Amino acid sequence: xxxxxxxxxxxxxxxxxxxxxxxxxxxxxxxxxxxxxxxxxxxxxxxxxxxxxxxxxxxxxxxxxxxxxxxxxxxxxxxxxxxxxxxxxxxxxxxxxxxxxxxxxxxxxxxxxxxxxxxxxxxxxxxxxxxxxxxxxxxxxxxxxxxxxxxxxxxxxxxxxxxxxxxxxxxxxxxxxxxxxxxxxxxxxxxxxxxxxxxxxxxxxxxxxxxxxxxxxxxxxxxxxxxxxxxxxxxxxxxxxxxxxxxxxxxxxxxxxxxxxxxxxxxxxxxxxxxxxxxxxxxxxxxxxxxxxxxxxxxxxxxxxxxxxxxxxxxxxxxxxxxxxxxxxxxxxxxxxxxxxxxxxxxxxxxxxxxxxxxxxxxxxxxxxxxxxxxxxxxxxxxxxxxxxxxxxxxxxxxxxxxxxxxxxxxxxxxxxxxxxx
Amino acid sequence: xxxxxxxxxxxxxxxxxxxxxxxxxxxxxxxxxxxxxxxxxxxxxxxxxxxxxxxxxxxxxxxxxxxxxxxxxxxxxxxxxxxxxxxxxxxxxxxxxxxxxxxxxxxxxxxxxxxxxxxxxxxxxxxxxxxxxx
Numbered sequence: 001x002x003x004x005x006x007x008x009x010x011x012x013x014x015x016x017x018x019x020x021x022x023x024x025x026x027x028x029x030x031x032x033x034x035x036x037x038x039x040x041x042x043x044x045x046x047x048x049x050x051x052x053x054x055x056x057x058x059x060x061x062x063x064x065x066x067x068x069x070x071x072x073x074x075x076x077x078x079x080x081x082x083x084x085x086x087x088x089x090x091x092x093x094x095x096x097x098x099x100x101x102x103x104x105x106x107x108x109x110x111x112x113x114x115x116x117x118x119x120x121x122x123x124x125x126x127x128x129x130x131x132x133x134x135x136x137x138x139x140x141x142x143x144x145x146x147x148x149x150x151x152x153x154x155x156x157x158x159x160x161x162x163x164x165x166x167x168x169x170x171x172x173x174x175x176x177x178x179x180x181x182x183x184x185x186x187x188x189x190x191x192x193x194x195x196x197x198x199x200x201x202x203x204x205x206x207x208x209x210x211x212x213x214x215x216x217x218x219x220x221x222x223x224x225x226x227x228x229x230x231x232x233x234x235x236x237x238x239x240x241x242x243x244x245x246x247x248x249x250x251x252x253x254x255x256x257x258x259x260x261x262x263x264x265x266x267x268x269x270x271x272x273x274x275x276x277x278x279x280x281x282x283x284x285x286x287x288x289x290x291x292x293x294x295x296x297x298x299x300x301x302x303x304x305x306x307x308x309x310x311x312x313x314x315x316x317x318x319x320x321x322x323x324x325x326x327x328x329x330x331x332x333x334x335x336x337x338x339x340x341x342x343x344x345x346x347x348x349x350x351x352x353x354x355x356x357x358x359x360x361x362x363x364x365x366x367x368x369x370x371x372x373x374x375x376x377x378x379x380x381x382x383x384x385x386x387x388x389x390x391x392x393x394x395x396x397x398x399x400x401x402x403x404x405x406x407x408x409x410x411x412x413x414x415x416x417x418x419x420x421x422x
Numbered sequence: 423x424x425x426x427x428x429x430x431x432x433x434x435x436x437x438x439x440x441x442x443x444x445x446x447x448x449x450x451x452x453x454x455x456x457x458x459x460x461x462x463x464x465x466x467x468x469x470x471x472x473x474x475x476x477x478x479x480x481x482x483x484x485x486x487x488x489x490x491x492x493x494x495x496x497x498x499x500x501x502x503x504x505x506x507x508x509x510x511x512x513x514x515x516x517x518x519x520x521x522x523x524x525x526x527x528x529x530x531x532x533x534x535x536x537x538x539x540x541x542x543x544x545x546x547x548x549x550x551x552x553x554x555x556x
Binding site (some may be wrong): 130137141146160161162165233281282 | 481482517
């Protein structure tokens, strides 16, 4: 067994905030980050004097291509008045936010800073959809995967095909994941889709009536999701409602050395586990039904924290596609390989289930501004562990939570474990 | 067999000549596809080009309706989806490729495990690796 690495000193989260997630034609990533920063500032129980912040780590995948702005970190630092502090952009595709968080943890644990602002931002909707697809595809292997025609929905669809073949999952099992995550997003005021899929279906029916068009005769939500006209195939077996949307948004966290947490709040979250791993392109993997990097990152985080999967009360996992949530819950050890696909249908992963997954709505419903997603996952954990999640608060004592953030097809994975002790 | 450098450009040059080439570590004999310049098994730096059989089976696939710009330019789209897959060669290595000669409109008729043989397809001005049913 490799050595168990531990943080050289404790790290705590004492504030968290996010912008609204959605489509905002008039907001740059800078504007979104300012919005998230103001939300974070309001979340610090004893108030935050921003002058105490010593360093910034910003997760961002591709401001260069999405909004023709490189070198994002100092511009975001400047927008919130924090120059001349060091500001570093962190890029690991859709795991950029989670990896930025880990960099912030490392800076504090190493003693280079006591107070760190971790951010994530992505403005994606400025480009037409086809160009967004091409930009996201650069997170894959452009030499050996892109020529085969793979898109990101295509990669995850291929994983789904292998999973279905191996374990007998049907496309309908994935629809239950989408239904569950939209149920959660419907009670998250920051979510891109503040609607259940039933609301969505009803909206289509109402609209057809108002326009005197033929009223679709969907029997129920599953019938709606099986309708190719309402829920078209993007990359078989994945359809539109299996895919996270294109989103503009930002999120941020305030990390401090644990011994200074009391200056900010009496209810900090302690960051007790951090793990990260990498992997080859999808075609060069031992397994197509699990992500080795996620398994390795989880293993490292669990060992550092001294806890196991059974101790984790809630988790925000990287559901860029519905199949990704299924695979994530198996990679994290919540469910045995080949059994995760039935958990949404059975209610196990619902807010009131035994193992709530993606109470925020997940990437699927909350939205997926790629560089911000890993940070926004921790914002949800902050709210849930402090009992501040409002209508979507998980019942009972919630003191241990996990975030799981993936880049590319699992070329990067980063896992964090948070604990509330008071 | 060939003294071309162990790069993607060399791999593409071979594809243009109708050859699917892998690399083999001369130290530990591990075969790599795509080709590599350093062996991940033993970190050896001594490699050689090896031509593969071009025969394999389908390990995973999808039928893509919304493709990247290059595939749209080649005439693929919602009304004309295409199949991308991962192919496991007889030699035990795997690679991403276009899967041609199957009906991407009816993915239920495409099967994991079905036998495939390599092809070389000119798409958008370059030779792309493709496989067809054997």
